[in-house]
Amino acid sequence: MAKTLDFYFDFSSPYGFLAATQVEALAARHDCDLVWRPYLLGAAFKTTGRQPLLNHPVVGDYARHDIARTARLLDIAWQMPDKFPIMTVAACRAYYWLKDIDVQQAVEFCKLTYQAYFAENRNITDKAVLAEIVASLGIDPEQLLEALGDATVKQYFRDQVERALDLGVFGSPYIIVDGEPFWGLDHFDQLEIWLERGGW
Amino acid sequence: MAKTLDFYFDFSSPYGFLAATQVEALAARHDCDLVWRPYLLGAAFKTTGRQPLLNHPVVGDYARHDIARTARLLDIAWQMPDKFPIMTVAACRAYYWLKDIDVQQAVEFCKLTYQAYFAENRNITDKAVLAEIVASLGIDPEQLLEALGDATVKQYFRDQVERALDLGVFGSPYIIVDGEPFWGLDHFDQLEIWLERGGW
Numbered sequence: 001m002a003k004t005l006d007f008y009f010d011f012s013s014p015y016g017f018l019a020a021t022q023v024e025a026l027a028a029r030h031d032c033d034l035v036w037r038p039y040l041l042g043a044a045f046k047t048t049g050r051q052p053l054l055n056h057p058v059v060g061d062y063a064r065h066d067i068a069r070t071a072r073l074l075d076i077a078w079q080m081p082d083k084f085p086i087m088t089v090a091a092c093r094a095y096y097w098l099k100d101i102d103v104q105q106a107v108e109f110c111k112l113t114y115q116a117y118f119a120e121n122r123n124i125t126d127k128a129v130l131a132e133i134v135a136s137l138g139i140d141p142e143q144l145l146e147a148l149g150d151a152t153v154k155q156y157f158r159d160q161v162e163r164a165l166d167l168g169v170f171g172s173p174y175i176i177v178d179g180e181p182f183w184g185l186d187h188f189d190q191l192e193i194w195l196e197r198g199g200w
Numbered sequence: 201m202a203k204t205l206d207f208y209f210d211f212s213s214p215y216g217f218l219a220a221t222q223v224e225a226l227a228a229r230h231d232c233d234l235v236w237r238p239y240l241l242g243a244a245f246k247t248t249g250r251q252p253l254l255n256h257p258v259v260g261d262y263a264r265h266d267i268a269r270t271a272r273l274l275d276i277a278w279q280m281p282d283k284f285p286i287m288t289v290a291a292c293r294a295y296y297w298l299k300d301i302d303v304q305q306a307v308e309f310c311k312l313t314y315q316a317y318f319a320e321n322r323n324i325t326d327k328a329v330l331a332e333i334v335a336s337l338g339i340d341p342e343q344l345l346e347a348l349g350d351a352t353v354k355q356y357f358r359d360q361v362e363r364a365l366d367l368g369v370f371g372s373p374y375i376i377v378d379g380e381p382f383w384g385l386d387h388f389d390q391l392e393i394w395l396e397r398g399g400w
Binding site for chain 1: 248257258259261262265266269270272273368371380381389393400
């Protein structure tokens with residue numbers, strides 16, 4: 001039976017964006033099912049008492065350099081958005097609403113949204129931008145705008161965040177497979193070894 | 201001309217310990233000179249406003265799991281020391297003092313000291329433990345004990361820490377080559393690609 005990779009990320013996370021460009025090929029190499037699970041890293045920071053790397057003196061400069069360098073290595077178009085970090089709750093709600101309609105389109109939505117933010121410097125907190133992305137997938141943007149304010153959609157996403165925190169998720173990207181957590185794009189190599197060997 | 205890898209680490213850093221078991225082979229694969237540069241991560245934390253991973257709820261649990269898992273993968277004997285974290289200033293002073301006498305013995309001292317702390321659960325803040333390590337290298341331990349209180353040795357190490365911070369060093373392990381910083385054992389794969397290609 002195919003294993004499931006649970007891929008947690010925040011739409012405002014540069015390393016999450018880079019990981020999102022790699023994770024499908026990784027899952028395919030190992031015949032794994034992949035579940036995209038956007039959540040709010042900010043909620044995890046409250047629990048862990050941490051802050052975004054980019055907020056820290058010296059470390060932030062390194063991270064900016066490292067993100068750009070990693071993007072170059074992986075041949076990914078990248079620019080630091082003007083507005084950063086941002087609240088990504090609307091994008092997350094949109095994803096979970098779409099997932100209920102069509103999983104594959106919801107995944108496409110994630111990729112397009114990341115692309116819009118980190119490659120095209122578009123403001124993905126803006127519902128009009130999300131509506132445009134959804135429309136490009138052939139889905140009625142009016143339905144999306146309605147869904148974003150829907151109490152059931154809101155509650156569903158709150159539950160998803162709570163579930164992630166209960167599982168100990170605290171980073172972006174953060175992948176769980178076989179109950180084993182792998183934090184960071186940097187840990188994808190260990191994740192691959194894990195999948196190759198079935199653990200160690 | 202051989203490139204130089206400047207290898208910064210803290211004797212109290214588990215990931216630094218793991219990296220120390222890998223870094224010589226890495227340097228040898230790429231015909232690089234390797235300079236071991238123990239420093240005080242705590243001094244960097246003051247600048248960056250960060251804390252050890254292990255201090256954070258949730259993240260600390262992950263890190264403990266990840267360190268043990270990585271040690272298993274790399275076949276490195278490992279145990280979490282009873283006393284952790286510790287002040288490593290004496291070990292650092294010992295290293296820089298030894299380096300002045302014999303660089304290779306100073307490197308051996310680093311490896312034995314890390315081994316004593318993270319594989320044998322010995323207290324490397326204890327000067328008697330450091331003296332024993334030095335004696336095992338054939339060096340008079342009395343000379344070491346004298347050197348540890350020597351004003352010139354102390355000042356030299358303070359200067360080394362200041363120099364590291366001036367260079368933006370903030371982690372352990374943290375390697376600089378070609379003026380490019382690579383933070384974390386996890387980044388050794390990118391470091392290897394950098395050395396293979398001469399950058400990208």
